[in-house]
Amino acid sequence: MVYENLNISHDNDIAVVTISREKALNALNTQTMLELKHFFGEAAHETEGLKGVVITGAGEKAFVAGADITEFSNLSAPEGMQFAKRGQEVFFLVERFPKPVVAAVNGFALGGGCELAMACHLRIAGEKARFGQPEVNLGLIPGYGGTQRLVQYIGKTKAMELLMTADMIGAEEAQRLGLVNYVVPAGEEVSKAKELIEKIATKAPFAIAKIIETVNSYYEEGLDGFWKELDAFGECCGTEDFVEGAAAFVEKRKANFKGK
Ligand code: CO8
Numbered sequence: 069m070v071y072e073n074l075n076i077s078h079d080n081d082i083a084v085v086t087i088s089r090e091k092a093l094n095a096l097n098t099q100t101m102l103e104l105k106h107f108f109g110e111a112a113h114e115t116e117g118l119k120g121v122v123i124t125g126a127g128e129k130a131f132v133a134g135a136d137i138t139e140f141s142n143l144s145a146p147e148g149m150q151f152a153k154r155g156q157e158v159f160f161l162v163e164r165f166p167k168p169v170v171a172a173v174n175g176f177a178l179g180g181g182c183e184l185a186m187a188c189h190l191r192i193a194g195e196k197a198r199f200g201q202p203e204v205n206l207g208l209i210p211g212y213g214g215t216q217r218l219v220q221y222i223g224k225t226k227a228m229e230l231l232m233t234a235d236m237i238g239a240e241e242a243q244r245l246g247l248v249n250y251v252v253p254a255g256e257e258v259s260k261a262k263e264l265i266e267k268i269a270t271k272a273p274f275a276i277a278k279i280i281e282t283v284n285s286y287y288e289e290g291l292d293g294f295w296k297e298l299d300a301f302g303e304c305c306g307t308e309d310f311v312e313g314a315a316a317f318v319e320k321r322k323a324n325f326k327g328k
Contacts, residue, residue, distance in 0.1 A: 069103065069106045069111070071103045071106075071107075072099055072103070073087065073088055073089050073097070073099055073100040073103055074086070074087060074088065074100065074103045074104065074107060075088045075126070076107070076111075078115075079262065080119075080262075080266075081117045081118055081119045081269075082118075082119050082120055082121070082122060082262050082265050082266075083112060083115065083118060083120075083121045083122070084121075084122045084124065084258060084262075085104075085107060085121060085122065085123045085124070086124050086125065086126050087100060087123070087124070087125050087126065087131075087132055088126040089126070090126045090127040090129075090130075092133070092136060093125075093129060093130035093132070093133035093175075093176060094125040094126060094127070094130050094131065094132045094133060094181070095132065095133050095134055095135065095136040095137070095180075095181075096132055096134070096135050096136060096155075096180045096181070096184070097135075097136035097138075097139055098136075098139060100136075101154065101155060101158050104158050104161075104162070105157070105158045105161060108121075108158070108161035108162050108165055108169075109161050112165065112167075118167055119167065119168075119265050119266070119268070119269040120167045120168035120169065120170065120265035120268060120269065121165065121167065121168070121169045121170070121265075122169075122170050122171075122172050122258055122261040122262060122265070123162075123169065123170070123171050123172065123184065123185075123188060124171070124172040124173075124174055124257060124258055124261075125173075125174055125175060125181075127174075127175070128174065128175060128196075128254070128255075129175045129176065130174075130175040130176040130177075130181070131171070131172075131173040131174055131175050131176060131177040131181050131184075131185065131197065132176075132177060132178075132180065132181025132184055132185075133176045133178050133179070133181055134178045134179030134180045134181050134202070135155065135179055135180035135211075135212070137206065148211070151211070152211030152212065155180065155183075155211060155212040156211070156212055156213055158212075159183060159184065159187035159212050159213055160187075162184070162187040162188060163187045163188075163189075163284060164280070164281070164284060165280070166276075166277035166280060166281075167273070167276070167277070168189050168190065168264070168265050168268050168276065168280075169187075169188045169189050169190075170188055170189065170190045170191070170192060170261035170264055170265060171184070171185040171188040171190070171191045171192065171261075172192050172194075172257035172258045172260070172261040173185050173191060173192065173193045173194060173197040173199070173239075173248070173257060174194045174196070174197065174254070174255075174257050174258075175194070175196055175197060175198070176197075176198050177197060177198065177199050177200075178198070178199070178200050178201070178202055178236070179200075179201060179202055179203055179210065179214070180210075180211075180212050182199050182200060182201055182214060182218075183201075183210055183212040183213050183214040183217065184212070185199070186213065186214070186217035186218065186221060186247075187212075187213065187217065189280060190249050190261075190264060191242075191247065191248040191249055192248065192249060192250050192251075192252060192257050192260045192261045192264070193239035193242055193243065193248040193250070193251050193252070193257070194239065194251075194252060194253070194254040194255065194256070194257040195238075195239050195240075195251060195252070195253055195254050196239070196254045197238070197239040197242065197248075197251075197257075198236045198237070198238060198239075199236065199237050199238075199242050199247060200230065200234060200235060200236035200237065201214045201218065201230055201231050201234065202234040202236070203231075203234070204231070204232065204234050205234050209231070210231070214231070215227075215231060216287070218230065218231065218247075220287055221245075221246055221247050222245040222246055222247055223246075226245055239251040249264075270325075271325070272304075272307070272309040272310070272313055272323070272325045272327070273309075273325065273327035274303075274304060274307050274309055274327060274328070275304050275307075275309065275310075278300040278301075278303065278304055281296070281300060282296050282297045282300050285297075307328060308326060308328040309323075309325045309326060309327065309328060312324060312325060312326070313325070
């Protein structure tokens with residue numbers, strides 16, 4: 069697939085996905101969602117040796133200012149539900165991606181943009197980042213998982229306030245509330261995200277994939293996370309990397325993980 073709105077670059081086996089619709093503050097239109105679906109559903113899985121993915125927005129002003137409002141002003145109730153469902157499915161691909169996905173939030177992360185950042189495993193905020201779920205201003209609610217993930221990250225009390233007031237919060241407040249992992253000077257978001265991915269890449273890849281799967285299962289209805297953990301723990305025990313990790317510890321050397 070040829071991407072119109074995603075700019076993908078690779079640096080030392082880290083993919084940097086830049087959402088590039090700067091004139092519309094990188095708003096997620098249907099084409100961009102299709103491209104994200106293709107990248108996280110197919111392309112990234114086929115990239116050999118991939119350590120992880122950074123998602124950021126083009127320009128200095130916005131990460132992603134939301135879903136593209138011009139595309140959904142006339143939706144009927146069933147159409148709206150389908151529209152939101154397709155978006156949720158794309159963000160599940162991001163959340164369930166087996167390698168670390170880090171949002172490098174360089175500006176506005178509003179509505180679907182905040183939801184995209186929340187679907188990532190980790191979030192780095194530049195000091196100019198602004199987060200918010202302003203959907204009630206449009207007569208809507210979040211449709212790409214925002215009502216669920218915001219509560220998971222910052223708790224019901226503050227999530228209720230942000231969702232009902234549509235207030236935006238800055239990077240420091242987002243970190244204080246537990247929404248972002250680190251705040252960095254503007255322009256350093258992507259390099260900090262890469263630094264985190266490099267650190268994770270020194271660990272056993274299969275174990276990292278299982279961390280993502282088991283932590284996600286905490287929030288999935290019908291799944292018993294403790295059982296999931298037992299299964300995943302057992303699977304890790306059967307890997308060559310576990311043998312290597314344990315041997316490296318005993319031999320007081322660095323482990324050489326192969327992802328097997
Ligand atoms: N969609 C489409 N275009 C956008 C969007 C957007 N979300 N955000 C900004 N733009 C466009 C503007 O229309 C403007 O275009 P133009 O230059 O052609 O007029 C350009 O980007 C620059 O924006 P502004 O002139 O408004 O820039 P300001 O610096 O004055 O303001 C803001 C920046 C505060 C970010 C402002 O643009 C804004 O409030 N944007 C909308 C934010 C928003 O409401 N986001 C939530 C959208 S709803 C959503 O994401 C729901 C997700 C689930 C959807 C389910 C579907 C059914």
